[in-house]
Amino acid sequence: MDKLSVITSFVHNIVVFNIPLLYGTVGEIMVEKSGSLNLGVEGTMAVGAIFGYIFGCYANSLGVGIMVAFLAGALFGLLFAALTVSLQANQNITGLTLTTFGLGIYFFVGNSVKANGWPVMGNYSNIKDGFADIDIPLLSDIPVIGRGLFSHNMLVFLGIAIAVGVWWYLKHTTLGLKLRAIGENPAAADSVGINVKRMKYIHICVGCGIMGIGGYYMGLNMSGSFNSSCWINGYGWIAVALVIFANWSPAIAIIGTFVFGFFNTLRVSGTSIAAAFPDQFGWLAHIPTQMYQALPFIITAIVLVVMSIRNKRGSSGLPSALGQNYFREER
Amino acid sequence: MRFHVVKRDNWPLWKRAVAYLIAVVAALLIGAVILLAIGVNPIDYYYQLFTMGTVGNRFAYKTFMNYIKEFLPLALTSVALSLAFKMKFWNIGGEGQFIMGSISATYIALTLGQTLPMWLTLIVMCVVAMLVAGLYGLLAGFLKVKFGTNETLMTLMLNYIALYLLYFIGETKASWNIFLQESSMRPVFVNFSKFVSFPSIKMGGKFELNICVILTAIIGVLIYIYLKRTKHGYEISVIGDSVGTAKYAGMKTNKIVLRTAFISAALIGLAASFKVGSAGVLSTAITDDVGWTGVIVAWLAQLNTGMIFVVSALICVLQFGSTVAATTYAQVDSSFANMLQGIILFLVLAADFFIRFRIVRVKKGE
Numbered sequence: 001m002d003k004l005s006v007i008t009s010f011v012h013n014i015v016v017f018n019i020p021l022l023y024g025t026v027g028e029i030m031v032e033k034s035g036s037l038n039l040g041v042e043g044t045m046a047v048g049a050i051f052g053y054i055f056g057c058y059a060n061s062l063g064v065g066i067m068v069a070f071l072a073g074a075l076f077g078l079l080f081a082a083l084t085v086s087l088q089a090n091q092n093i094t095g096l097t098l099t100t101f102g103l104g105i106y107f108f109v110g111n112s113v114k115a116n117g118w119p120v121m122g123n124y125s126n127i128k129d130g131f132a133d134i135d136i137p138l139l140s141d142i143p144v145i146g147r148g149l150f151s152h153n154m155l156v157f158l159g160i161a162i163a164v165g166v167w168w169y170l171k172h173t174t175l176g177l178k179l180r181a182i183g184e185n186p187a188a189a190d191s192v193g194i195n196v197k198r199m200k201y202i203h204i205c206v207g208c209g210i211m212g213i214g215g216y217y218m219g220l221n222m223s224g225s226f227n228s229s230c231w232i233n234g235y236g237w238i239a240v241a242l243v244i245f246a247n248w249s250p251a252i253a254i255i256g257t258f259v260f261g262f263f264n265t266l267r268v269s270g271t272s273i274a275a276a277f278p279d280q281f282g283w284l285a286h287i288p289t290q291m292y293q294a295l296p297f298i299i300t301a302i303v304l305v306v307m308s309i310r311n312k313r314g315s316s317g318l319p320s321a322l323g324q325n326y327f328r329e330e331r
Numbered sequence: 332m333r334f335h336v337v338k339r340d341n342w343p344l345w346k347r348a349v350a351y352l353i354a355v356v357a358a359l360l361i362g363a364v365i366l367l368a369i370g371v372n373p374i375d376y377y378y379q380l381f382t383m384g385t386v387g388n389r390f391a392y393k394t395f396m397n398y399i400k401e402f403l404p405l406a407l408t409s410v411a412l413s414l415a416f417k418m419k420f421w422n423i424g425g426e427g428q429f430i431m432g433s434i435s436a437t438y439i440a441l442t443l444g445q446t447l448p449m450w451l452t453l454i455v456m457c458v459v460a461m462l463v464a465g466l467y468g469l470l471a472g473f474l475k476v477k478f479g480t481n482e483t484l485m486t487l488m489l490n491y492i493a494l495y496l497l498y499f500i501g502e503t504k505a506s507w508n509i510f511l512q513e514s515s516m517r518p519v520f521v522n523f524s525k526f527v528s529f530p531s532i533k534m535g536g537k538f539e540l541n542i543c544v545i546l547t548a549i550i551g552v553l554i555y556i557y558l559k560r561t562k563h564g565y566e567i568s569v570i571g572d573s574v575g576t577a578k579y580a581g582m583k584t585n586k587i588v589l590r591t592a593f594i595s596a597a598l599i600g601l602a603a604s605f606k607v608g609s610a611g612v613l614s615t616a617i618t619d620d621v622g623w624t625g626v627i628v629a630w631l632a633q634l635n636t637g638m639i640f641v642v643s644a645l646i647c648v649l650q651f652g653s654t655v656a657a658t659t660y661a662q663v664d665s666s667f668a669n670m671l672q673g674i675i676l677f678l679v680l681a682a683d684f685f686i687r688f689r690i691v692r693v694k695k696g697e
Contacts, residue, residue: 037483039423083677087684092421092483093630094680096623101673107666112369115662237491244484288503294495301488308480323421323483329337 004144006276010269011148017221017268018261019159020045020232023214024239025246025253026163030207031077032243033170034200035183035321038080039095041211042236043102048073048212049231050106053219057119062130065220066155066213073212076102077205085200088325103230110226121224130154131220155217160254162210167250179203183319186326196326211236241300247307248317260296267292333693339686347686354678362671371660379659380652380668392538398651399544400609401619404429404602406643407547408625410554411598413634415468417558418567418591424471424486425622427493428596432464432603434497434510437523437613441509444527452527453608460604461597467493468596469589476585490622501615510613524611543605550598555636567591627676646672 024041031038038044048069056065080098083089113119121127131153140150170176181189182196190196218231242260246253266273267289274285307316342350363373383398385391408425415422436456443452471489474480500510502518512519531539558564566587570577577584602621607613628646632638653668 039483039487079677083680087681088688089680089683090630092423093627093676096423096626097673097676100623100627100669101677104666104669104671104673108664108670111664111666112662234491237487240484241488288499290495290499290502293498294492297488297491297495301485301492304484304488305474305478305480308474308478318481322481327336329335 003276006269006272008144008148010265010273011145012151013269014258014261014265015149015152015156018257018264019156020214020218020221020235021239021242021260022159022163022253022257023217024211024236025242025257026159026166026250027073027207027210027212027214028239028243029246029248029250029253030166030170030210031204032248032322033179033183033319034203034207035186035319035324035326036080036084036200036204037091037095037323038077038098038204038208039092039240040076040080040098040102040236041239042232042234043099043106044073044076044208044211045215045218045232045236045239046102046106046230047076047215048209049215049219050109052212052216053224054109054113054119056127056216057121057124057224060124060126062127062154065127065216066158069212069216070209071212073215074205074209076212077208078201080208081201081204084325085197085204088327091323091325099236106230106232114226118226119224121220127220153220155213155220159214159217163250163254166210170250175199180319182326183321186321190326190328196328200326211239214239238296241296244307244318245296245300245303248319260299263292263295334690335693336688337691339689342686350682350686351679354682355675358671358675358678361674362667365667365670366663369662371663376656376660376663379656381648383648383652384655384658394655396539398647399541401651402644402647403541403543403547403609404606404619405621405624405628405647406640407550407602407605408599408621409628409632409639409643410551410636411595411602412625413629413632413636413639414554414558414567414591414598415595416629417571417634418588419571420472420475420588420592420595421483422468422471422486422592422595423483423622423626424468424489424596425599425625426618426620427486427490427622428464428468428599429603429606429618429622430490430493430497431467432460432600433607433613433617434500435463435600436460436604436607437510437520440523440527440607441521444523449527453529456527456608457601457604460600462600464600464603465593465597468599469593472589472592475592476588497613497617498615501613520613522612527608528611529605529608541609543609547605550601551636551640554598558636563587563590627672631676631679 024045027044028038028041051072052065052069055068056062059065076098080094083094084091133151133153134157136150140146142150170180178189178194179199182194182199186196214235215232218233218235222231238260242253242256245260246256266284270284270287270289270292273281274283307318310316359377363377366373366376383394385394388394408429412422412425436459439456439459440452443455447455467489468486471480471482471485474485475482500508501520504511504518510520512521529541529543531541534540558567566577566582569580569582570584570587574584577587599622603617606617610617624646625643628643629639631646632642649668649672653663653665653671657663657665
């Protein structure tokens, strides 16, 4: 029984610690489908996290926290859109700066608040209770994996819901189709009467807002303890990788989150699994932790190459106009 | 009333300079408002930041020498990146290439440092670091040329693979791991500064100028000539404008892309060997984020080699000065520099728009 509970907590941890990746990835998919490559995921998640957490605590409301995190992320998206869509600035540069800027804001705001008394999550009952696990009836009673998969905080379910929603939106709605058309060929989309600028603005802002909620989740998951390392801790970059792994599909992103999460969690729980099953998984204790950390990037690099080989046959979800600004007068 | 945006013919240099100046001043003003909001006198703070606390300081020469140590790798990395960017090859893999360079330079120092004469070790260090970093950059170039793999995303992945390799070396105690001190229980990098270190030239007083400074300046001039005066430089700029044109003109574009990707990454490897060769010890934070900051510097400087030196000098003042100012103003986190850097770049990008385009009012009925 004890051995089985190791598996249960392993599965549980895969979900709990990696859903922020899903938020970041789904948000970035939305942005990239509009043809914009935003390398500022890390920074966007960081501002969502810090503002969401602080305002959420002050208001003692998880809902306010989520709203503020979304808004902070969306404002970052607005900045990105204003610079790259309207002012034709280079997307790579703007995105990278957004990360520097966002992390700067994160520490600046965080340290300023800390100097005047940091809000401790445990003191805010609504936040703490709101982030507590919810059991889904029946499903969470399935032995071994039930508690692992179906007993989670509401932000986990919200993340999955957003991923499914965005998948459906991109695949089955007219607006989604229009968005994908812009990502493939903005000039052609423009010529059939799609308002390219407005569509790009809206989707960049919403996508970045989703990333912001993911950042807030990470803050809550760390129980809001603010120290010298950022809550996001590179998850934004893994999300950029995961977009590629998921072939720009939010549905595959859910699976991808669990695949990346599997390795992420092995890094932490590898030794306890090795201890519980010494015969089968004893070797896990010998794999260096840095290998697990590098794996998402190694896998993605391989996927990227395989995809570009296959792309010559046109089955990739990579938007053709990704990273290129659209300047109407040059049509 | 409607407006539309039209490309502008070349604005005179002074107008462009004024536009950028306005952007930077505006950014500093925004920074000042933030400082005021948390109750810090912005003039005093900026004074501390931009003088880096050197005024009236007996140890100003030390501050300046430390400043140079931060400035060199950034300037050289930015110059290296600008080569690739000119060709519209988005090498954002500076971090990874720097790490690969510093690991291999350290390896040479540790294995050959005690047997070979120092000058020879230093040369071998530089050459090997350039080769290894260059090949790491070439990998992304090769995939781009061969399969059309997106180089931005690829170099990004390679950064993190290199980073975790560095962590692995820095955190794993094992008999094969010559990078760590044998005597220490905790993982600590071996310090080789006693037997391998770039020599410094006395400049009078206590001020010393490291030979890397002179080398970097020479490389800067050479790259300027390479880009402006050689056939290679011309080919790079043609490909940057249009690959189609380059192909039409009969250029072997693939070869040029590969060559430039290699040179760009190799120079970053050289910057890395300068860095470890002066520090005398590897560290998991060896890059100091120059691979990221270098991208921003190269772009702020409009990929102009001379301007890159100016801009990286200023960015370093910002970063170094903010840590100095943080000792006086404890309430201003040193992350203020990152924020300010972001605001400056955003406003410069905005200014860039008005330099490249003009807005024309469309009359009714047109």
